[in-house]
Amino acid sequence: MPEPPIIKNWAGMTISAATQEVETLSWSESYGRIAAQLASHRPSLYPTEELDDLTSLKIAKLPIEGFTGERRSYALAVKAGLLLLNESLDEAHELAQELPTREGSYLHGIMHRMEGDYPNAAYWFRMAGGHPAQEVWSGKIREKLAETGNDEFGTASLTARIREWAEHGSFSAAGFNELVELQVTRVRNERVEQWLMELQYAELDVLLQHCYAHSGGGGLWFEPR
Template identity: 35%
Template sequence: MAKICRIFANGDASMPQLDSFAQSEFDSLPSALAAAVAEAEMPDLGEGAVAESLTELLKNAEVSDSGLRFPSGETVDLSRSQASLCLAGFWLLAGNLERSHSFSQELPCRDGSFWHGIMHRREGDFGNAKYWFRKVGNHPVFEQLADLTGGTYEDPFDFIDACSSAVRKKGGGAYQSCMITQWAEWQALMVHCITG
C-alpha cells in the first residue's frame, strides 16, 4: 500500500486524509462539504459510525439542474446524474447505507451499480454485492485502484471475498488493510463521479 501515502491525519486511525490524487477535486467543493468530508471517520467495512456534520449537510442537499445544491446557496456544478451519484457516495461516507441505497438503486449506469455494490458489501450481503459489480463491468477505477493499492484491489470480486473474510475474523491486519483499500476505492470513485 505504499502508493496510498496519506491515509490518516495526525496518526488518528479513525480520521482518514484524502490522498493526493483526490485532494484537488475535493478542494474545489464548497467549504462546508469539504470540511464535513474531512471530519468523517474512516468508513468501516460494515455500516460504521455516523458522520454527524456530513449527515446534517446532506439531508438538506438537493439535486437540481445546476448540480448539487446546499441550503447555504453553495452548489457543486454537476449534471443531475453526477449529483445523484455523488450523493450515493457521500451517504456511504456518512455511514447511512439506506440513504446511499436510495440513490444508487435509481441510477441505471455502471457508476450507480458500483456505489450499489459497495453498499451491499458494507451491509454484509456479499453475494448481492457481486451481482452489482457484475453489472459494473470493466471500469476505469479498477485499474487505478490496482495501482494505488499495490495490487490489493485487482478485481472487485476478490476484494469482496477479502472483506467477507476480514469481517468473519472481526479485526486484525486484514480488516485494517481492507478498510484502507476501501477508502482508496471511495476516493477514486468519488473523483470519477465528480469529474464525470
C-alpha cells in the same frame, strides 16, 4: 400549544442553520467542504450506524437543481458516495437505486458489501463491470501492498488470498468483496481490518473523484488526506 423543540446536532447548532450554508454554496464549494470534513474518516467494513446524521442532511442539501441528463446522474452518484463515507447506508441505497448506470451499480455493490450482504454485492459489482475508476484504485492498492512487503495478513490463508489477488494484476471489486467477507465473517484480525478499511476508502475516493469530475465539478482539485 407549545412550540415543538428545535432539533440540534452534537455541536448545539440547529439543523436549519447547519444546512443553510450548504444550500447557498455552489456545487463545487459545497462538495469540497463536505468531502474535506469526511477526508480523515475511514468507514467501517461493516458499519452499524452512520457517522454523523447532520452530515447526512448536509449531503441531501447539496445543490443539484437544474442538473439534467448525465450530469445529474453523476451528481447523484457523488451524493451516494459521500453518504457511504458517512456510513449512511440506507440513504446511499435509495440514491443508488435511482441510478441505472455503472456508477450506480458500483455504489449499490459497495453499499451491500458494507451491510454484509456479500452475494448481493457481488451481483451489483458484476453489473458495474470493469469500471474505469478501478484502474486508479489498482495503483493505490499496489502502493499499500508495497508498504507491507512480505508481511503476513493475520493468517496464512488470508495472506495467500491477498497475494493471489495482487498477482492477477487486476484488482476487481468482486475480489475485494470476497476478501472483506473473509475478514468480517472468519478472520477478524485487527491489522487486516485496518488495511482493508484503507483500501475501501481509496476505492470510494477514486470513484467519488471520477463522478465529481463528470458532474461538472472540473478537475480533481480536491485531494483527501
